Amino acid sequence: MAIIERPTDTPAVVSPDAAPAVATPATSYGVFRRPVETTGWKSWLFTIDHKKLGIMYGVVAMAFFVIGGIEALLIRLQLAGPDGTVLSADAYNQMFTMHATTMVFLFVMPMAAAFANYMVPLQIGARDVAFPRINAFGFWTFLFGGLFLNTSWILGGAADGGWFMYAPNSSVAFSPTNGVDFWALGLQITGIASLTGAINLIVTVINMRAPGMSLMKVPIFTWMIMVVQFLLLFAIPVITVALFLLMFQRSFDATFFSVEAGADPLLWQHLFWIFGHPEVYIIVLPAFGIVSEVLPVFSKKPLFGYPLVVFSGAAIGFVGWGVWAHHMFASGLGPISVAVFSVATMAIAIPTGVKIINWVMTMWGGKLKFTVPMLYAVGVIVQFTIGGLSGVTHSVAPSDTQQTDTYYIVAHFHYVIFGGAVLGLFSGLYYWWPKMFGKMLNERMGRWNFWLTIIGMNLTFGPMHVLGLQGQPRRMYVWTENRAGDGFFNIGFWNLIASIGAFVLALGVLLFFVNIYVSHRKGTQKAPLDPWDARSLEWITTSPPKEHNFDRTPTVGHLDEFFHRKYEDRGEGDHHDYHQVATAEEIIAEEEAKGDSHIHLPSPSYWPILLSLALPIMAYGVIYNIWLIVGGAALALLSMYGWGMEPHTAPDDDYDPPAAGTELEVAAHG
Amino acid sequence: MADTAVAPATGHDAHDDHGAHHSSTGLSNNKLAMWMFLGSECLLFGGLISTYMLYRGRHSENLGPDQVWDIPFTSASSFVLLMSSLTMVLAVSSAHRKDDRNTKVWLMVTALLGALFVAGQVYEFTTFYREGLGFTTSLFSSSFYTLTGFHGVHVTVGIIMLTSLVGMIGKNRVPGDKAETVELFGLYWHFVDVVWILIFTLVYLIPA
Numbered sequence: 001m002a003i004i005e006r007p008t009d010t011p012a013v014v015s016p017d018a019a020p021a022v023a024t025p026a027t028s029y030g031v032f033r034r035p036v037e038t039t040g041w042k043s044w045l046f047t048i049d050h051k052k053l054g055i056m057y058g059v060v061a062m063a064f065f066v067i068g069g070i071e072a073l074l075i076r077l078q079l080a081g082p083d084g085t086v087l088s089a090d091a092y093n094q095m096f097t098m099h100a101t102t103m104v105f106l107f108v109m110p111m112a113a114a115f116a117n118y119m120v121p122l123q124i125g126a127r128d129v130a131f132p133r134i135n136a137f138g139f140w141t142f143l144f145g146g147l148f149l150n151t152s153w154i155l156g157g158a159a160d161g162g163w164f165m166y167a168p169n170s171s172v173a174f175s176p177t178n179g180v181d182f183w184a185l186g187l188q189i190t191g192i193a194s195l196t197g198a199i200n201l202i203v204t205v206i207n208m209r210a211p212g213m214s215l216m217k218v219p220i221f222t223w224m225i226m227v228v229q230f231l232l233l234f235a236i237p238v239i240t241v242a243l244f245l246l247m248f249q250r251s252f253d254a255t256f257f258s259v260e261a262g263a264d265p266l267l268w269q270h271l272f273w274i275f276g277h278p279e280v281y282i283i284v285l286p287a288f289g290i291v292s293e294v295l296p297v298f299s300k301k302p303l304f305g306y307p308l309v310v311f312s313g314a315a316i317g318f319v320g321w322g323v324w325a326h327h328m329f330a331s332g333l334g335p336i337s338v339a340v341f342s343v344a345t346m347a348i349a350i351p352t353g354v355k356i357i358n359w360v361m362t363m364w365g366g367k368l369k370f371t372v373p374m375l376y377a378v379g380v381i382v383q384f385t386i387g388g389l390s391g392v393t394h395s396v397a398p399s400d401t402q403q404t405d406t407y408y409i410v411a412h413f414h415y416v417i418f419g420g421a422v423l424g425l426f427s428g429l430y431y432w433w434p435k436m437f438g439k440m441l442n443e444r445m446g447r448w449n450f451w452l453t454i455i456g457m458n459l460t461f462g463p464m465h466v467l468g469l470q471g472q473p474r475r476m477y478v479w480t481e482n483r484a485g486d487g488f489f490n491i492g493f494w495n496l497i498a499s500i501g502a503f504v505l506a507l508g509v510l511l512f513f514v515n516i517y518v519s520h521r522k523g524t525q526k527a528p529l530d531p532w533d534a535r536s537l538e539w540i541t542t543s544p545p546k547e548h549n550f551d552r553t554p555t556v557g558h559l560d561e562f563f564h565r566k567y568e569d570r571g572e573g574d575h576h577d578y579h580q581v582a583t584a585e586e587i588i589a590e591e592e593a594k595g596d597s598h599i600h601l602p603s604p605s606y607w608p609i610l611l612s613l614a615l616p617i618m619a620y621g622v623i624y625n626i627w628l629i630v631g632g633a634a635l636a637l638l639s640m641y642g643w644g645m646e647p648h649t650a651p652d653d654d655y656d657p658p659a660a661g662t663e664l665e666v667a668a669h670g
Numbered sequence: 671m672a673d674t675a676v677a678p679a680t681g682h683d684a685h686d687d688h689g690a691h692h693s694s695t696g697l698s699n700n701k702l703a704m705w706m707f708l709g710s711e712c713l714l715f716g717g718l719i720s721t722y723m724l725y726r727g728r729h730s731e732n733l734g735p736d737q738v739w740d741i742p743f744t745s746a747s748s749f750v751l752l753m754s755s756l757t758m759v760l761a762v763s764s765a766h767r768k769d770d771r772n773t774k775v776w777l778m779v780t781a782l783l784g785a786l787f788v789a790g791q792v793y794e795f796t797t798f799y800r801e802g803l804g805f806t807t808s809l810f811s812s813s814f815y816t817l818t819g820f821h822g823v824h825v826t827v828g829i830i831m832l833t834s835l836v837g838m839i840g841k842n843r844v845p846g847d848k849a850e851t852v853e854l855f856g857l858y859w860h861f862v863d864v865v866w867i868l869i870f871t872l873v874y875l876i877p878a
Contacts, residue, residue, distance in 0.1 A: 131699070198706075198710075203699050234709070234710060234713050236710065237712075240714060241717030254816075256721070261809065263809055271717060647845040
């Protein structure tokens with residue numbers, strides 16, 4: 001908590017020293033003293049600041065990225081040569097299951113959540129999200145859920161049924177370890193995190209936009225995030241049902257997915273993919289939002305057809321609900337279902353194509369500047385289009401039945417997810433790094449990072465098209481020399497290329513971490529306030545932003561508000577002629593000078609992390625001992641009562657000395 | 671549930687005179703969030719109901735729906751639950767009139783009616799179990815207990831929330847706008863009732 005008081009005569013210069021003084025509450029409301037530390041580990045553990053939570057989302061997601069990457073490397077090592085002996089069949093099954101689960105649920109989704117948490121309030125001119133404590137709860141729940149899932153490695157073995165965990169592979173008979181139980185419960189927990197995050201961000205965008213920011217002036221990244229949150233809102237409960245049924249089947253002997261007991265094997269497939277297909281857009285739309293932010297900045301042009309990009313994003317969100325069964329063409333749905341889902345799948349290529357066209361038109365005739373974020377953004381256009389094209393070949397059902405469960409599918413979704421989502425996220429990292437940390441990432445090293453990643457991904461995933469069309473099945477743990485084929489189509493050759501590519505890719509990603517180290521060494525320059533000549537609202541504040549984001553809530557007159565404050569249009573009619581009238585430093589100094597004198601931020605809290613902690617305890621209880629469920633539930637109940645009775649900001653008399661109208665205890669802040 | 675937001679849209683927050691906060695739509699954050707949550711819940715029950723509809727005929731030689739239902743009894747307990755919606759409305763209305771005493775009374779009555787419904791469900795489950803319909807007896811029984819069990823848990827959570835709210839009103843510890851908090855609880859409660867109308871119709875009334 002901080003009540004922020006501004007000194008009466010603030011100097012109009014941009015420096016952290018000009019920040020308002022902060023008073024912290026010394027006592028607390030209720031039983032416990034509230035956590036009020038602004039530095040040290042407690043300031044992170046109990047924080048409800050969306051920026052700190054965003055950074056923590058990012059750090060944890062990156063850690064899981066490394067774990068998922070190591071799993072991928074082990075898979076590629078196993079397949080690099082004939083008769084691989086790196087992994088046993090059992091370990092291999094666990095490896096690909098956890099690789100996919102980790103990358104989808106513990107890396108890409110939370111990495112997007114990191115940007116959403118950090119940037120959405122800044123882009124809409126808000127001081128935090130609508131429910132800061134729920135935001136903290138969401139992060140800790142994701143973290144504990146991810147850790148819980150990964151403890152299965154040391155508790156008897158991880159899940160081994162593939163990331164979509166089809167029956168009957170998910171049943172106890174075929175997967176006797178607790179791996180699938182950990183998987184079902186772990187995803188249940190991370191699902192709760194996503195759901196609370198979705199509600200929070202939707203309310204934030206709908207309700208907390210700065211004055212003047214109508215929905216069609218909302219920055220495109222925030223728009224895409226909102227579409228994603230709606231997808232999460234309605235997709236997560238469906239997987240929740242599926243996971244509960246799976247849990248009841250495995251832990252309480254129900255037979256929801258046992259064909260021998262008369263169950264319908266398609267029930268799981270439908271429930272999973274009704275979630276799973278929107279999930280694809282949940283994964284990729286945040287990256288689309290980032291690309292749509294980055295391209296205009298480095299093309300020095302506004303986004304071409306902003307309304308079209310918004311509406312095509314929303315259209316992808318809607319149509320994304322009507323295509324799930326294209327994952328099930330091989331399951332014998334019947335000709336009518338197959339035809340309908342086939343056509344719907346082709347239709348969804350249209351709004352996606354609209355976006356690609358808009359991006360290209362944004363660059364068309366622009367003054368292109370190929371910085372690292374721009375390179376990544378262009379990388380998305382190219383690589384994602386390749387993935388999109390192979391996706392269209394899946395929408396043709398007869399062709400898809402040939403490709404199902406081959407490496408051709410693996411190639412496709414890696415081009416879409418790595419080429420679309422991950423490259424987009426890296427674009428965002430390079431673009432917003434100076435905003436978040438006040439330092440530029442090294443451009444030269446960034447280029448190496450980019451080119452190794454691009455070469456690596458094409459070497460890895462490109463050959464998989466050939467492998468798949470040659471019939472190499474997905475999830476095959478070993479291949480033999482005498483069945484590898486001859487000449488150009490020898491699968492041994494392409495498997496080796498893919499494995500080499502995977503290590504090139506890993507080297508590229510490694511360079512990113514080296515880059516962070518290099519860029520934050522002592523003596524590196526502080527980033528300028530507006531290093532990219534950016535356009536949107538998050539740049540009208542210091543880098544990194546102050547705890548309260550904006551000294552005064554900005555009033556918005558334009559899409560690309562920051563650009564329009566910097567540049568004046570002296571052209572006539574349709575001819576635009578922009579001249580710079582102000583620098584970022586001047587604009588931010590003016591905001592500081594006219595800042596609000598009294599800013600209330602919500603107070604940190606113990607309860608979110610405690611409530612999150614209760615969830616994995618209960619989940620262990622489901623697997624091991626019912627008393628753990630009782631204990632976890634008691635902790636949850638206690639936390640909820642504590643939470644429910646705690647006001648979001650400590651009252652004035654919670655301060656020592658009292659805050660209102662008296663001399664304040666001044667703490668250093670900056 | 672009674673979480674409070676950064677942007678208080680109500681006049682009861684001690685700090686909102688500092689004016690930096692606003693709500694773009696004029697709706698309070700809490701209410702918007704509750705509607706979003708309920709929208710999400712629709713899909714949860716949608717999934718559970720679909721599972722039940724798929725499996726309700728699959729009980730081979732074991733007990734089927736038509737052999738176990740006691741429609742008059744379940745009608746009575748459904749009526750009790752529907753009446754609790756009426757008392758919930760009365761509680762919200764009292765809260766808007768700032769009548770704490772009646773708010774507490776009607777919330778308590780709502781909780782009691784809810785508890786009566788849950789008691790009826792416990793009785794019903796016990797009877798079914800004695801007749802030979804266990805959770806794992808058939809696909810029909812598993813999906814039936816799962817669906818109605820999830821609903822029963824929702825009612826139970828509602829009861830805990832209502833009684834806690836009564837306690838918090840009594841001690842004057844409700845953060846934010848009291849009337850709106852009661853209204854939000856009401857939204858949840860009505861939603862759970864509406865779901866029961868669906869379940870009662872689809873599960874009990876339509877013959878398998």
